[in-house]
Amino acid sequence: MTDWVEGRVLERTDWTDTHFSLRxxxxxxxxxxGQFTKLALVDGEQKVQRAYxxxxxxxxxxxxxxxxxxPNGQLTPRLGSLQPGDxxxxxxxxxxxxxxxxxxxxxxLWMLSTGTAIGPFLSILADGEVxxxxxxxxxxxxxxxxxxxxxQPLLRQLAERYGERFNYVPMVxxxxxxxxLPGRIPAAIGSGxxxxxxxxxxxxxxxxVMICGNPEMVRDTQGVLLERGLVKNLRRKPGQISAExxx
Numbered sequence: 001m002t003d004w005v006e007g008r009v010l011e012r013t014d015w016t017d018t019h020f021s022l023r024x025x026x027x028x029x030x031x032x033x034g035q036f037t038k039l040a041l042v043d044g045e046q047k048v049q050r051a052y053x054x055x056x057x058x059x060x061x062x063x064x065x066x067x068x069x070x071p072n073g074q075l076t077p078r079l080g081s082l083q084p085g086d087x088x089x090x091x092x093x094x095x096x097x098x099x100x101x102x103x104x105x106x107x108x109l110w111m112l113s114t115g116t117a118i119g120p121f122l123s124i125l126a127d128g129e130v131x132x133x134x135x136x137x138x139x140x141x142x143x144x145x146x147x148x149x150x151x152q153p154l155l156r157q158l159a160e161r162y163g164e165r166f167n168y169v170p171m172v173x174x175x176x177x178x179x180x181l182p183g184r185i186p187a188a189i190g191s192g193x194x195x196x197x198x199x200x201x202x203x204x205x206x207x208x209v210m211i212c213g214n215p216e217m218v219r220d221t222q223g224v225l226l227e228r229g230l231v232k233n234l235r236r237k238p239g240q241i242s243a244e245x246x247x
Contacts, residue, residue, distance in 0.1 A: 031094035038091035106208035114213030146177035
């Protein structure tokens, strides 16, 4: 049984005509960077709900969610119409295992994301504990079009904070885009293009890889990494690959 609290929208940011983020004030129990909760709106006698990761670090005085509006969707068009002061229901039981305390030790942390699934990695990076665990931090954000490379102000702050230890790699699959790598993440790993761009190798001895995105990307990326000799990370048997489907 989900417990719900009423939140209030503090601020919204429109990144594109379909991508937006909401900052919400709500009294939630403590949670970890990388976790998610659910947002809901009432529709008649039902609650229409979907899971969304926190983009903010847990220490922030608000909760931020990165959302893409789905045409004719039950919930996202309504979330997309919310303005500061509007109410939204927030599930009071944050959860999820894409968190640092579930990740074994390593030298390099690779965070591979597509679309709005960059959210949990932004939370982890903004939290800061990751700097005590890994020497090198790589954030890969794969999108279809260049305009979907969002959160650039925060990414500049993270680059300044972490310096040479931080590598941000944008990837755009459907159009040429400035300094972005072309194509999809699994192909860039398979060809070596991603590692050449960063200047680090993805190896079982040095790397931990966190993957968050659409199921096809997660599946294909895991396949490429398994061929490299990396193995899935399990509590009973630690490995190098930790993944979460984003829908």
